[in-house]
Amino acid sequence: MTQTQSISFAGGFYDAPVAASHAFRAAMTAMARPGDIKVIEGAQPPKGLSVAAGSLLLTLCDPETAIFLASDVDSPELRGWLTFHTGAPFAPAEKADFAIGGWEALTPLDQFKIGTAEYPDRSATLVVEMPELSNAGPILSGPGIKETARLSLPSLTEFQGNAQLFPLGLDFFFTSGSQVAALPRSTSVMAED
Amino acid sequence: MSNYNFAYLDEQTKRMIRRAILKGLAVPGYQVPFASREMPMPYGWGTGGVQVSAATLTPEDTLKVIDQGADDTTNAVSIRKFFERTAGVETTEETEQASVIQTRHRIPEAKLREDQILVYQVPIPEPLRFLEPRETETRKMHSLEEYGLMHVKLYEDISQHGAIATSYAYPVKVEDRYVMDPSPIPKFDNPKMEMAAIQLFGAGREQRIYAVPPYTKVVSLDFEDYPFEATKAEHACDLCGAEDSYLDEVIVDDAGNRMFVCSDTDYCRSRRGAGHVGRLAQEEVA
Numbered sequence: 001m002t003q004t005q006s007i008s009f010a011g012g013f014y015d016a017p018v019a020a021s022h023a024f025r026a027a028m029t030a031m032a033r034p035g036d037i038k039v040i041e042g043a044q045p046p047k048g049l050s051v052a053a054g055s056l057l058l059t060l061c062d063p064e065t066a067i068f069l070a071s072d073v074d075s076p077e078l079r080g081w082l083t084f085h086t087g088a089p090f091a092p093a094e095k096a097d098f099a100i101g102g103w104e105a106l107t108p109l110d111q112f113k114i115g116t117a118e119y120p121d122r123s124a125t126l127v128v129e130m131p132e133l134s135n136a137g138p139i140l141s142g143p144g145i146k147e148t149a150r151l152s153l154p155s156l157t158e159f160q161g162n163a164q165l166f167p168l169g170l171d172f173f174f175t176s177g178s179q180v181a182a183l184p185r186s187t188s189v190m191a192e193d
Numbered sequence: 194m195s196n197y198n199f200a201y202l203d204e205q206t207k208r209m210i211r212r213a214i215l216k217g218l219a220v221p222g223y224q225v226p227f228a229s230r231e232m233p234m235p236y237g238w239g240t241g242g243v244q245v246s247a248a249t250l251t252p253e254d255t256l257k258v259i260d261q262g263a264d265d266t267t268n269a270v271s272i273r274k275f276f277e278r279t280a281g282v283e284t285t286e287e288t289e290q291a292s293v294i295q296t297r298h299r300i301p302e303a304k305l306r307e308d309q310i311l312v313y314q315v316p317i318p319e320p321l322r323f324l325e326p327r328e329t330e331t332r333k334m335h336s337l338e339e340y341g342l343m344h345v346k347l348y349e350d351i352s353q354h355g356a357i358a359t360s361y362a363y364p365v366k367v368e369d370r371y372v373m374d375p376s377p378i379p380k381f382d383n384p385k386m387e388m389a390a391i392q393l394f395g396a397g398r399e400q401r402i403y404a405v406p407p408y409t410k411v412v413s414l415d416f417e418d419y420p421f422e423a424t425k426a427e428h429a430c431d432l433c434g435a436e437d438s439y440l441d442e443v444i445v446d447d448a449g450n451r452m453f454v455c456s457d458t459d460y461c462r463s464r465r466g467a468g469h470v471g472r473l474a475q476e477e478v479a
């Protein structure tokens with residue numbers, strides 16, 4: 001118990017305003033340029049969560065945002081760490097503003113909020129932990145992409161289905177180590193030829 | 194300085210703005226509501242743009258602020274000073290040197306790059322507002338893509354004036370979906386919005402943030418028989434000779450003599466620095 005607490009208190013941003021500004025720039029650039037892989041760091045989350053995912057959550061989450069932890073990342077240590085550093089409440093998938101986990105554990109996607117016709121922004125953002133990220137695989141096109149881009153997505157059909165919902169839908173960050181990439185709902189996804 | 198948080202805003206406010214920016218980028222042209230904060234400057238001074246810049250800046254950024262194309266107006270100077278003091282960022286008047294550019298009513302003439310961010314100050318974010326004052330109704334119209342009234346308004350222009358008279362804040366359609374107000378830039382600037390830089394829009398009083406990612410399709414509304422035209426005064430700049438820049442008409446003496454000069458002061462200055470000479474500058478030389 002004592003050990004859990006000492007882990008929870010550690011690993012936050014050093015000089016939070018500056019660390020968060022750097023982390024946000026990486027996140028924003030990734031979301032504005034789907035497929036671009038950026039470095040995002042600053043947080044030292046407990047074992048089981050990447051530096052990138054931890055840094056994203058510290059940058060974007062607070063008492064106003066509900067977090068869903070998928071079964072593969074959920075742990076008392078992570079809960080303690082997030083509560084201490086963000087104050088964000090935990091929620092089931094259907095109420096989450098942010099959801100974190102590996103791809104298998106996060107699916108099916110239809111359990112998450114996709115926004116409403118008048119407020120498409122009221123949708124969940126998924127942070128998908130990946131073994132690695134690379135500019136290979138499915139072909140991306142749409143806003144933020146000059147011609148086409150490639151990203152090692154964990155699936156094809158789910159993202160195609162999500163793009164069909166536009167302007168509703170989910171937005172994704174993919175994290176691995178200290179790297180982040182993103183796929184907003186506005187991106188079209190095609191199989192590689 | 195130590196009394197302020199980095200870039201003035203508290204972290205919780207920045208997180209809220211940052212979340213809105215991300216959703217704005219994910220749904221290009223859609224207006225994301227946010228809880229605008231009181232800023233140490235009056236509305237009309239770009240409090241929406243200032244909040245978006247504050248949530249976006251890093252200490253390593255170089256900031257440029259322009260007001261109708263000029264870096265030296267009171268408004269531009271005080272916003273620049275505000276961020277020098279609260280964020281410790283470098284500032285510049287040179288478009289090329291800037292990583293973040295906050296603007297009121299212009300897009301720089303120089304082509305913006307992928308590593309730049311353009312932040313617009315927006316007075317009225319809702320392009321349908323003058324057709325429908327009720328927010329609940331305009332939201333519904335956007336959700337149903339009910340943009341017919343917008344075309345009717347533009348067409349009335351044509352029947353009255355023989356052309357579309359709207360010359361500022363000319364509405365655009367973003368990625369074939371949302372009709373968006375580009376802020377009161379001259380319509381000359383509209384075609385530049387398909388650019389390599391990230392574009393963020395902040396409306397303080399109306400509490401809206403929206404965004405256009407790089408290379409997003411941005412089309413000015415028009416009609417087959419009356420295609421959109423990015424018009425400007427039919428002159429060259431009297432100082433630098435530029436024929437491709439947006440011009441301001443300036444009265445130069447008591448006799449009412451006029452001259453045309455680039456509204457983008459950095460563009461004009463850099464052209465003159467490179468040896469380009471306009472009509473009036475030639476007279477001075479002679």
Ligand SMILES: [Zn+2]
Nearest residue numbers: 430433455461
């Ligand atoms: Zn000029």
